[in-house]
Each structure stands twice: as C-alpha cells, then as structure tokens.
Amino acid sequence: MFMEELRKRLNEDMADVNWNDIKPHAQRDAVIVVHENLNLLDVGVAIAQDDKMVVEHWITEQLISKPSNQQLSDWNINPTQLFKTLIVQPFVLVQRLGRRE
Template sequence: MEELRKKLEEDMADVNWNDIKPHAQRDAVIVVNETLNLLDVGVAIAQDDKKAVEHWITEQLISKPSNQQLSDWNIDQTQLFKTLIVQPFVLVQSV
C-alpha cells in the first residue's frame, strides 16, 4: 500500500479547469470535499475500498460535479484544482 500511496502522491498536480474539462465531458471527474485528504481518497478508490468510498458518497463528501459547479467552472476557467488520476477517474479538489 505504501508503494501505491507514494506513486499516487507523485501523480498529484495543480491544474486549471481547461485541463480537466475533457475528463468532465466523459463523466470521469469526481469532486472531493475539502475536508478529505485527496491522497487518502485516491488510495481508497485504487484499492477498491468499497466501505470508505460508499461512506463518502453517502455523506456527500465525494460526488460527480453538479451542473452548477460545471457552469461556474466554465465561466472561470482559470480556477485551479488539486488533481489526482485514478483510472478511469480524475479526482479534483478546489485549491
């Protein structure tokens, strides 16, 4: 698990909405609440930790972007996000 965590941590990046937009168009973006550690969520998804992921979904701590969020991000395309790719998803968190 430590090796996975290290690899995912190396893959984390800050990117703007324009770079994320194509992934949103293929419905692959997952918004991670700021109260969660993006790396922890990525590790849980990569390891198929259903219990943790279902808990976060139930608590609305991770979700697909809402239409309002997509609209806001399309208006301000310079907004930065902390991102982590966990195939086939792109996890995003506001910076």
C-alpha cells in the same frame, strides 16, 4: 509494502491543474469532486484499492460526488480556476484550490 508504494506513486501523480485541462475529463463523466475536508491522497488510495465501505460512506455523506451542473457552470465561467488533481483510472479526482468570488 504495497500500500506504501501505492501512496508514494499516487502522491507523485498529484498536480495543480486549471479547469480548462480538466474539462475534457468532465465531458466524459470521469471527474469526481472531493470535499475540501478530505485528504485527496487518502481518497485516491481508497478508490485504487476498491475500498467499497469507505468510498460508499463518502458518497453517502456527499464528501465525494460527480460535479453538479452548477459547479460545471461556475467552472466554465472561470476556466483558469485551479484544482488539485489525482488520476486514479478511469477517474480524475479534483479538489478546488482557493476561493475565487
């Protein structure tokens, strides 16, 4: 039952947010970029449950990571870039929405 409640709560907490609103979290090194092939909710649940094996696998495969300097630079140039976000304290998980060229 706990897993269902956790998934429901985290799902309700997901939001689409622009880079300007995420930037303060990046400045405190709390942003985690989630690869587009992963389900943001699944990642949030794994982190919330401290599922080290799964999370370490994603890190090793570079499916979740801190934003690179290049990403931060790109997003600062385009502060209205939208992201799907999920807060799992102390982190803010983000997935970029759409492609802006």
